[in-house]
Structure formats: C-alpha cells, structure tokens
Amino acid sequence: xxxxxxxxxxxxxxxxxxxxxxxxxxxxxxxxxxxxxxxxxxxxxxxxxxxxxxxxxxxxxxxxxxxxxxxxxxxxxxxxxxxxxxxxxxxxxxxxxxxxxxxxxxxxxxxxxxxxxxxxxxxxxxxxxxxxxxxxxxxxxxxxxxxxxxxxxxxxxxxxxxxxxxxxxxxxxxxxxxxxxxxxxxxxxxxxxxxxxxxxxxxxxxxxxxxxxxxxxxxxxxxxxxxxxxxxxxxxxxxxxxxxxxxxxxxxxxxxxxxxxxxxxxxxxxxxxxxxxxxxxxxxxxxxxxxxxxxxxxxxxxxxxxxxxxxxxxxxxxxxxxxxxxxxxxxxxxxxxxxx
Amino acid sequence: xxxxxxxxxxxxxxxxxxxxxxxxxxxxxxxxxxxxxxxxxxxxxxxxxxxxxxxxxxxxxxxxxxxxxxxxxxxxxxxxxxxxxxxxxxxxxxxxxxxxxxxxxxxxxxxxxxxxxxxxxxxxxxxxxxxxxxxxxxxxxxxxxxxxxxxxxxxxxxxxxxxxxxxxxxxxxxxxxxxxxxxxxxxxxxxxxxxxxxxxxxxxxxxxxxxxxxxxxxxxxxxxxxxxxxxxxxxxxxxxxxxxxxxxxxxxxxxxxxxxxxxxxxxxxxxxxxxxxx
Ligand SMILES: Nc1ncnc2c1ncn2[C@@H]1O[C@H](COP(=O)(O)OP(=O)(O)OP(=O)(O)O)[C@@H](O)[C@H]1O
Ligand SMILES: [Mg+2]
Numbered sequence: 150x151x152x153x154x155x156x157x158x159x160x161x162x163x164x165x166x167x168x169x170x171x172x173x174x175x176x177x178x179x180x181x182x183x184x185x186x187x188x189x190x191x192x193x194x195x196x197x198x199x200x201x202x203x204x205x206x207x208x209x210x211x212x213x214x215x216x217x218x219x220x221x222x223x224x225x226x227x228x229x230x231x232x233x234x235x236x237x238x239x240x241x242x243x244x245x246x247x248x249x250x251x252x253x254x255x256x257x258x259x260x261x262x263x264x265x266x267x268x269x270x271x272x273x274x275x276x277x278x279x280x281x282x283x284x285x286x287x288x289x290x291x292x293x294x295x296x297x298x299x300x301x302x303x304x305x306x307x308x309x310x311x312x313x314x315x316x317x318x319x320x321x322x323x324x325x326x327x328x329x330x331x332x333x334x335x336x337x338x339x340x341x342x343x344x345x346x347x348x349x350x351x352x353x354x355x356x357x358x359x360x361x362x363x364x365x366x367x368x369x370x371x372x373x374x375x376x377x378x379x380x381x382x383x384x385x386x387x388x389x390x391x392x393x394x395x396x397x398x399x400x401x402x403x404x405x406x407x408x409x410x411x412x413x414x415x416x417x418x419x420x421x422x423x424x425x426x427x428x429x430x431x432x433x434x435x436x437x438x439x440x441x442x443x444x445x446x447x448x449x450x451x452x453x454x455x456x457x458x459x460x461x462x463x464x465x466x467x468x469x470x471x472x473x474x475x476x477x478x479x480x481x482x483x484x485x486x487x488x489x
Numbered sequence: 490x491x492x493x494x495x496x497x498x499x500x501x502x503x504x505x506x507x508x509x510x511x512x513x514x515x516x517x518x519x520x521x522x523x524x525x526x527x528x529x530x531x532x533x534x535x536x537x538x539x540x541x542x543x544x545x546x547x548x549x550x551x552x553x554x555x556x557x558x559x560x561x562x563x564x565x566x567x568x569x570x571x572x573x574x575x576x577x578x579x580x581x582x583x584x585x586x587x588x589x590x591x592x593x594x595x596x597x598x599x600x601x602x603x604x605x606x607x608x609x610x611x612x613x614x615x616x617x618x619x620x621x622x623x624x625x626x627x628x629x630x631x632x633x634x635x636x637x638x639x640x641x642x643x644x645x646x647x648x649x650x651x652x653x654x655x656x657x658x659x660x661x662x663x664x665x666x667x668x669x670x671x672x673x674x675x676x677x678x679x680x681x682x683x684x685x686x687x688x689x690x691x692x693x694x695x696x697x698x699x700x701x702x703x704x705x706x707x708x709x710x711x712x713x714x715x716x717x718x719x720x721x722x723x724x725x726x727x728x729x730x731x732x733x734x735x736x737x738x739x740x741x742x743x744x745x746x747x748x749x750x751x752x753x754x755x756x757x758x759x760x761x762x763x764x765x766x767x
C-alpha cells in the first residue's frame with residue numbers, strides 16, 4: 150500500500166505524503182479533491198441529515214396537531230357560547246351553561262401578581278449574587294439553594310402550601326382584610342384556600358427561574374463595562390442601576406417572560422391551594438380558579454358540551470401563552486436594541 | 490459625601506513634597522487573598538503635571554500597580570495591598586476614604602476601548618451627570634471631545650452609538666469620557682495597544698495636550714511611545730524572592746525617561762530598553 154492509497158482509505162488520519170503522490174495529482178484542484186470520504190461515512194451523514202429533518206419537522210407537526218385538535222374539540226362550545234364564554238362566569242354542568250371568566254381572571258391575577266412580587270425579589274437576589282457584596286463562597290451556597298428551590302416537585306409545594314404556608318399566613322391575610330377590606334381586592338374574609346396563597350406559591354415556583362436567568366445575564370455583562378462605570382467614579386448603586394442592569398436587561402426580560410408562561414400554565418400546586426371555585430369574586434382572598442386548575446379538576450367527570458367547553462378554555466390558555474411569548478420576543482428585541 | 494479628601498481635613502504625611510502627586514511607599518500587592526504576590530516593595534514618587542510611563546515585561550505587575558493608584562483593584566476579589574499609596578499626602582487606602590471619590594479624582598483609560606452601550610453624547614454626559622455636573626452639557630461634551638482630538642470625527646454623529654466608532658475613535662471617546670469628569674490624574678493602561686500608528690499618534694498628541702492640566706500615568710509596551718510621551722519612566726521587572734516560590738514583580742528602576750533609556754543604572758534596564766531582554 151503506497152502513501153496515496155493509505156490516504157484514500159484512512160478516514161480519520163489525514164496525512165499527505167507529497168513525495169509519494171502519483172503524477173496524476175499535479176494540479177492544485179486535484180490536491181483539494183484528495184480527501185474523498187469512504188461511502189460509509191457518506192451514508193451516515195445522509196441518514197443523519199434525514200433523521201434530523203424528520204425530527205425537527207415532527208416538533209412543528211405535533212404543535213400544529215395539538216392546536217388543531219383542541220380547536221376542533223372546542224368547536225361546539227365556540228358555536229354555543231361565542232365570545233361570551235370569555236366574559237361570563239357561569240359554570241354549570243347541570244344546565245350546560247359555561248363561561249370561563251372566573252378562570253381567566255384567576256389565571257391573569259395569579260400570574261401577573263406573582264410576577265410583580267417575584268421580579269424585584271429575583272432580580273435583587275441576582276444582583277446580590279453577582280456583584281461582590283458577600284464572599285464568593287457564600288454566594289455559591291445561596292446560588293445553589295436557589296437552584297434547589299427550582300427542583301422541588303410542584304405537588305410537594307402544593308402540599309406544603311396547604312398544610313404549612315396557608316395556616317401560617319392566615320393571620321396576615323386576616324389583617325389585610327381588616328385594614329384594606331374596603332378595597333374590592335381584599336373584600337372577603339380569608340377562609341383557607343384562595344387566590345392569594347396561590348399567588349404566593351407561584352412566587353416560590355418562579356423565583357428560581359427569574360433569579361437564575363437574571364444571574365446569568367448579569368454575570369455576562371463584560372468586566373470592561375463594569376470597569377468603565379467604576380473608572381469614572383460611579384458609585385456601586387449607580388453602576389448597578391445605570392450601567393450593569395441596562396446591559397443585562399434583555400436577558401432578564403426574557404427570563405421574566407419565561408416565568409410568566411410558567412405561572413400561567415402551572416397546574417398542580419395551584420389546583421391544590423386555589424380553592425377551585427367558579428363563583429367569581431374580585432377578592433384575592435376568596436377561592437378562585439385558573440384555567441389550568443379548572444382543566445385539571447374537571448376533565449375526569451366531564452362529558453359532552455363540558456368537554457368542549459374545557460377544550461375552549463384550553464385554547465384560550467394556549468392563546469394567552471402565545472401572546473405572552475410574542476410580546477416577550479418583542480420586548481426583548483426592543484430592549485436589546487437600545488442597549489447594545 | 491465623603492469629606493475626608495478635602496485639603497483642610499487631610500492628615501498630612503510627615504514630609505510631603507508638594508510637587509508629588511502620587512507616592513507609593515513600600516507597596517506590595519497580592520492576589521488570591523495573599524497567596525500570589527504580584528508586586529513587591531514598590532517605592533515611587535509620581536510628580537504632578539508630568540507624564541510617567543511604566544514599562545516592563547508581561548506579567549511584572551504594571552497594570553496591578555496602576556490599578557492600585559485609583560483603587561480599581563478593590564473590584565477584584567482577593568486582591569490585597571500592603572504599604573501606603575498617598576495622593577497629595579492623603580492615604581488613599583485610609584478607612585475614611587471613599588473609593589468612588591478616589592476614582593473620580595483619578596480617572597482611568599483601559600487597554601481595550603470600553604465605551605458604554607449608549608450614544609457618543611451620553612457616553613460623555615453620563616459620567617459628568619452622576620458626578621453632579623451642573624453646567625452646560627453640550628459645551629462640556631464638545632470641549633471633552635476636542636481635548637481628546639475626536640471632535641471633528643464625531644461632531645456629526647453625537648446621537649449615534651459609541652460602538653459605531655472605530656477602535657481608535659472609541660479609545661479617544663473613552664479618554665474624552667474620562668476628561669469630562671475633570672479628574673486630577675489620568676491612568677492609562679496600554680491605551681494604544683489595539684490601535685494603528687495614526688490613531689496612536691493622535692492619542693499621543695492628546696496626551697501632550699492633557700499634560701498641561703492633568704497628571705498622567707501610562708503603561709506601555711512600546712519603547713518609542715515611552716520616550717515620545719513620558720517625562721519619567723519606571724521599569725518593572727520580575728525577580729525571584731528568597732522566601733517565596735514563583736516570580737514576583739518589582740520596580741527595578743525609576744527616573745527621568747532620558748536617563749532610563751540612555752544611561753540606566755541597572756543592567757536589566759539596559760537590556761530591556763535596548764531589546765536584549767530574556
Ligand atoms: N485579576 C487577577 N487575578 C489574579 N491574578 C492576577 C490578576 N491580574 C493580574 N494577576 C497576576 O498578577 C501578575 C501581574 O499582572 P499584571 O496584569 O499587573 O501584569 P502586567 O505587567 O500588566 O502585564 P502585561 O504587560 O501583560 O499587561 C501576573 O502574574 C498575573 O497573573
Ligand atoms: Mg497589563
């Protein structure tokens with residue numbers, strides 16, 4: 150076997166023994182064509198490409214299939230209730246009247262309010278964990294605990310919420326009702342499960358997401374930028390709020406939107422603590438419902454037009470998350486245009 | 490506001506020379522909580538209104554010493570300093586001294602241009618604003634850009650992002666930004682290392698201009714640049730210590746640039762400036 154043949158058949162090791170090249174390879178073009186691959190390698194490449202294409206299109210197909218089947222399932226409900234479904238809050242399987250307003254209100258209230266609490270907390274924690282306020286050992290430990298928080302199964306959190314958190318918070322919620330009871334949002338007496346405890350458990354669930362993503366985006370702010378800020382006599386707060394946070398804002402906004410999606414769709418823990426009531430009340434202290442918890446609660450014994458109504462509600466939930474995602478991408482693009 | 494930097498309340502060191510701007514007294518700096526000593530026993534008197542250059546082989550601690558002059562090292566975890574750094578006789582590492590105020594009075598231009606992700610105008614206005622500048626901002630922006638020799642190139646695109654400038658222009662923008670907060674000293678860490686000869690010359694001209702109002706300390710690997718811009722030169726070198734394993738930086742020789750380059754007292758300096766190093 151001469152050098153030429155060895156080159157042809159050795160697929161991994163490329164060695165060109167110029168001296169041993171036969172005379173037919175005298176042009177440059179031939180030299181570049183030298184590294185011919187064995188047919189096995191070609192087949193592998195091609196089949197891998199095929200497999201990847203199939204799998205990738207499968208993702209789109211599955212998404213479309215889910216959307217279409219849910220839409221098809223909700224056709225009867227859509228025909229019967231129309232858009233009124235979104236604004237009425239009857240949910241009566243006996244008379245077959247359905248309206249999802251309570252659940253939509255619950256979904257929006259729990260997810261937005263939990264975000265309102267979790268964003269400052271999470272971003273604040275992330276700042277604390279990236280700017281060296283405390284020794285790096287302590288920061289690592291706290292960071293690890295935040296990540297562990299994300300690993301708690303939601304059913305465990307729900308259980309904890311019912312038996313520990315809610316009784317513990319009852320006095321606080323009571324005093325909220327006593328002092329701010331004139332506001333419609335606190336107008337009912339807390340009696341156990343309700344929207345407020347659901348909001349708090351959602352905070353616990355999305356806090357690690359926001360913190361982790363904000364921490365990553367903050368730590369990716371280049372050192373040079375920090376130095377630039379401090380180098381002209383910016384105080385630490387000035388540097389954080391006027392230079393570092395703006396530079397990380399698009400990543401943080403992405404994380405916030407991700408957790409909003411999570412909060413809207415979260416089912417288990419919310420179902421366990423929200424009270425699952427379809428009687429509409431503005432009050433956050435009263436039991437309520439979210440679309441997700443309603444679906445989880447009712448699919449078992451539902452039939453006929455109730456199934457169709459549940460499908461309709463599911464479709465609304467999907468639309469909501471879709472809107473959130475589109476909004477998120479728009480926000481991220483706007484913010485990153487401004488700062489990079 | 491920290492007032493300990495006011496001249497009236499400044500505790501004077503015993504024999505403070507009014508010509509001296511920054512004085513390093515037996516300064517040793519270490520990283521990793523004292524594990525790695527970067528420079529050892531540096532004594533140095535940096536005079537006012539002059540350009541002082543730091544030269545020396547890579548890793549000998551020039552940047553480390555430079556950053557110690559405006560407490561930029563505070564931002565590096567585990568970096569510690571022994572000895573004293575006096576600015577107009579005031580110990581910069583005194584407990585009562587606010588590092589933020591130190592950095593406002595002793596500005597810094599970095600090796601890599603690092604404009605803020607803001608407009609050219611904002612890049613300059615930002616520092617002035619946070620330092621409580623009350624005057625006409627447009628005027629300040631223009632005069633700072635003029636001093637940094639960037640006005641002609643940037644005057645038509647003040648609203649554009651700082652990143653829309655070339656590397657050399659960005660570096661001059663960073664100089665303008667530093668000038669705008671009106672420090673007393675400007676520290677420059679290899680400000681021309683990423684620039685072409687023309688931008689380099691422009692920045693050197695800028696330095697000649699700035700020298701009239703500021704004290705300048707510059708780190709450079711370019712011998713010609715050191716001879717062109719500086720009045721004094723400090724040559725840093727790495728040595729072995731008796732009771733420490735590994736190389737440690739030290740100040741080998743410090744004096745008039747003229748003398749350091751033509752008739753240095755140390756053989757190592759002679760070797761380095763004539764390119765016979767290592
Ligand atoms: N942030 C840091 N953390 C730990 N060690 C550092 C850090 N910065 C510098 N050092 C160490 O301190 C020593 C001096 O580094 P320094 O950056 O001051 O050298 P220099 O003279 O500026 O070199 P160069 O000419 O390459 O810029 C080096 O041994 C380096 O490893
Ligand atoms: Mg350096």
